[in-house]
Amino acid sequence: MGDVNGAPGQGSPSGPPRLTVGGLVSGGRYELLEQHGGVVGQSFWRARDKRLGRDVALIFVDPLPGEEPPGSATGVLDRTVALTRVYSDGLARVLDVIRGRAGGIVVCEWVPGRSLAAAVGDPDPDSAVAAMWGLADAATRAAQHDLILGLDSPDRIRVTEDGRALMAFPGVPGDSDTRSDVRGLGRVLYALLTGRWPGPLPAGSEDHEPRDGRPPAAPLDDDDEPVDPAVVGAGVPPDSAVLAMRSLDGSSVSSSATVRSMISDRVGVVDRSGNRARGRAAHLQTTHLPTTAGSGSDGTYHPHGYDAGGSHMDGDDTAREGEAYSPPDEATLTRRWRIMAGTGAVAVVVIALLSAWMLGALAGGGDDTPLSQQLDAIERAAQESRSAATEQPTPDGSEPGETEPTRAAPTTPVTVLDVTSWQPAGSPGVAENSSSAPNVVDGDRSTSWSTDTYRNQLGDSGAAYKPGVGLLLTLDGEQETRRVVVHSADDGVEFEVRIAESSSPNSLDDTTLLGEGTIRGGSGTATIDDPEDAEYLIVWFTRLGTSGPESFSASITEVQLTR
Numbered sequence: 001m002g003d004v005n006g007a008p009g010q011g012s013p014s015g016p017p018r019l020t021v022g023g024l025v026s027g028g029r030y031e032l033l034e035q036h037g038g039v040v041g042q043s044f045w046r047a048r049d050k051r052l053g054r055d056v057a058l059i060f061v062d063p064l065p066g067e068e069p070p071g072s073a074t075g076v077l078d079r080t081v082a083l084t085r086v087y088s089d090g091l092a093r094v095l096d097v098i099r100g101r102a103g104g105i106v107v108c109e110w111v112p113g114r115s116l117a118a119a120v121g122d123p124d125p126d127s128a129v130a131a132m133w134g135l136a137d138a139a140t141r142a143a144q145h146d147l148i149l150g151l152d153s154p155d156r157i158r159v160t161e162d163g164r165a166l167m168a169f170p171g172v173p174g175d176s177d178t179r180s181d182v183r184g185l186g187r188v189l190y191a192l193l194t195g196r197w198p199g200p201l202p203a204g205s206e207d208h209e210p211r212d213g214r215p216p217a218a219p220l221d222d223d224d225e226p227v228d229p230a231v232v233g234a235g236v237p238p239d240s241a242v243l244a245m246r247s248l249d250g251s252s253v254s255s256s257a258t259v260r261s262m263i264s265d266r267v268g269v270v271d272r273s274g275n276r277a278r279g280r281a282a283h284l285q286t287t288h289l290p291t292t293a294g295s296g297s298d299g300t301y302h303p304h305g306y307d308a309g310g311s312h313m314d315g316d317d318t319a320r321e322g323e324a325y326s327p328p329d330e331a332t333l334t335r336r337w338r339i340m341a342g343t344g345a346v347a348v349v350v351i352a353l354l355s356a357w358m359l360g361a362l363a364g365g366g367d368d369t370p371l372s373q374q375l376d377a378i379e380r381a382a383q384e385s386r387s388a389a390t391e392q393p394t395p396d397g398s399e400p401g402e403t404e405p406t407r408a409a410p411t412t413p414v415t416v417l418d419v420t421s422w423q424p425a426g427s428p429g430v431a432e433n434s435s436s437a438p439n440v441v442d443g444d445r446s447t448s449w450s451t452d453t454y455r456n457q458l459g460d461s462g463a464a465y466k467p468g469v470g471l472l473l474t475l476d477g478e479q480e481t482r483r484v485v486v487h488s489a490d491d492g493v494e495f496e497v498r499i500a501e502s503s504s505p506n507s508l509d510d511t512t513l514l515g516e517g518t519i520r521g522g523s524g525t526a527t528i529d530d531p532e533d534a535e536y537l538i539v540w541f542t543r544l545g546t547s548g549p550e551s552f553s554a555s556i557t558e559v560q561l562t563r
Helices: 073-085 125-131 133-144 178-194 238-248 256-267 279-286 330-362 371-388 434-441
Strands: 030-039 042-049 054-061 094-100 103-109 157-159 165-167 416-422 469-479 483-488 494-500 511-518 523-527 534-543 545-548 551-553 555-562
Touching: 030 054, 054 073, 073 094, 073 103, 125 133, 125 178, 125 238, 125 256, 133 165, 133 178, 133 256, 178 238, 178 256, 238 256, 416 434, 416 555, 434 469, 434 555, 469 555, 483 511, 483 534, 494 523, 511 534
Parallel strands: none
Antiparallel strands: 030 042, 042 054, 054 103, 094 103, 157 165, 416 469, 469 534, 483 523, 483 555, 494 511, 494 534, 511 523, 545 551
């Protein structure tokens, strides 16, 4: 793996060399200055690059105990080299990777500042969320490249002199995934809020002594879960505590992008010129700037001796140019007339039902039905009237009052071959919880697919993180779908039924809206009056249920299609 003091390491051929302060590694180029902890198979050091006269961070990577070299060390080195494709202020740049027979050394830029343990010795809850933005941004950008940061230990994190938490000792272990990065973000935030580290330390931590020690363990409740930060730490803002706990549980928040969004909603983001912006607009303006220091002419950083083969994939967000108005086509006009006719029918039904109820009340009728149930009945009648409204002006010249024959109610199930979650390419965030998406067509109401949990409702307002989230269903060939029933215990969830020509439409503009529905009393139905043949159908959720204060989500148990 390299040599210490100019001589091969002693002992077992597969064992790591003995590292000591003042030791020289890599042919004498690096002098070890101080140890900063480690995990099983990895050791973190600050060292002096004697050739270039600068401090660097060294991550020594060795085979796991009992492995023949190089064993798992090769995978750790490969995954860490891939992080050179990630450009973020929350990740120390990888400068070099030195490979040896039994492992290797990752060389990174040194991050001035303090270890996480030293920084949280006197926690500052008011600045904790702002300190997390760069780290969440690094995890988000890694996920965009299908990469993992490996946020498993407090030893990997340093806090810069201006108060930013940063991944200072990258070395991606084989058991990491995107969910573990989300939990890692929650753990770092919890530590910044309370001065305590929630959850167990990684295996092998006891074999490495950090210079400043480690944050003490967080207290646990009766279910062996970390106690809420607002209870543990003094002056912890409630919404900061909520963000930490939602990230920790690994289910309410499924992506680093969601964590970054929640942080941006709280504090905005800070661009590289030191200016602070606020909210979602700030997020769009500043999160897609590539780091230029250490990059090639094409924006790609290549570590010494390696070509990572990556390039910056994020694009600048630009305002859409105004387009000339064009009159709606005949199909659009038809749908508008249907909506107008349906609205009129609803108004008539509502007025009639309210009048009947008021007359009954004045006459002293004996109806003891609670008012809430009566209003629910009015709502159901209104929904039925929308489906029953079939009379409309006909653009083909037929006589007024002529209508198409009423179709029989759709009863034939539509076979669904596959389901995945879907997010337009230009929309913030990523597709949510795709692994559980097939649960909505398995015929089992005890299984479900869930959205992430948001602090603000979906929509087009400035406070909304994204306009919606979707499920893309692949049908058994092109066919019509005339009715879609969505089952959920979350009342008030609103959805649209759309079709697409491919399995990966880039935006809502690449889809066609067929119908809409709202979930009430356990289910919502979208009746499609003008079905079209399609192989790909999207259930696009535009409003979530309310699960608590500043808490919006939806859990869908089943989606049923009939024709």
